[in-house]
Amino acid sequence: MPVGASFHSVRDAVVSAVDGKFAETIRLSPMSGGVRDQQRPQTEIEAVLRTGGEKSNSVDPANPAAWQSKIAAGKALLCIDRTRYPDMVVRKQDAVRALARPGQPVFEVSLVDDRNHTRLIVELVHK
């Protein structure tokens, strides 16, 4: 367990209050090598999912002039309360499904910031 600090109770109260208003039901499906991870079971959690507006991007943002094809997508972030889910392990390419949204869109984890002390910040791509 991390060493406690005096502000932690306030921090936890804030995170809990925000999640109480903004969290939604998310199904996390751990993957390994493109298939279900046998070590980590599929779980449903309550977490804050933020999705940005979609926009058109070249298939090669570094060299857009050399390519014609464009594809639309928007960035998405999943923020998981670490106090509520202390043992949660999220890895690149795990699947995240927003069960509460129309069409239940599914995302793929592109990176996980697990150094933040309030939440696991999980960057997502559309899937």
Next chain:
Amino acid sequence: MSIVRVALRISAVEALKGRTLVGGNVLDSQIGALDVAANGSLHTPQERPFISVYTDDSKVTNGLELRSFTKSGHVDIVFEAGIATPHVVTDTDTDESVIYEGVPATDANFEFHLDLTMRQIADALADPENEWAAIFNGLVRSFEQSQRSRASGDTNGIRLAAHQLKLTVDAVADPVRGVALKDSSPLALFFAKCETDLVPRMPDMARKIALMRTQIAGDASELQAAMRRYGMVYGEADAMLLTPAFEVSE
């Protein structure tokens, strides 16, 4: 020039349909962004791995004579194949994703899919039994250059990879207006194939063929045809001794 570019593009698109891993999802000059619905069960056949075909830059570097603008010169024909995370099939229970059955949607398999698709493009264009490829190749005097490039990324809301094949071809010239097409000419074969294959399933194709035919229709005399071919004004044709002698009118 333009009519040959249209013919090159349409025949390339038709030559690839159904002959690669993308099936019928071969797009002609796609401009806007490819968008994929959030609800996987609503995905259309277009929201899948794709090939887009473009006729891009072209340059006439010799033989322009005075104003031989019907020449096609070297034309870049661009084939772009792409696959992104929303293009794969995701199981609604497990959320496991596959490109096609048994092949998970991993980075390595994206690359595999694209490499194989590119190989299939090459095979489709060189297939002696592919009538559209025969028309495409009939419009090409020689293949000057073939370039491959790739792109990938996962920072703009999707994980995607794409391959590009750019063929620089020395294309035949557009026909001169008013000179009848020979039945065996590549463009006549293209028009005939469009009429049998595409007109029944593409309502706009009949009109487009009519517009192209109108553009080259007419009954030009030899002098008119020569002047149009080289873009000469009368004085230039006269100086080249192409005009009738002693101002004898035709």
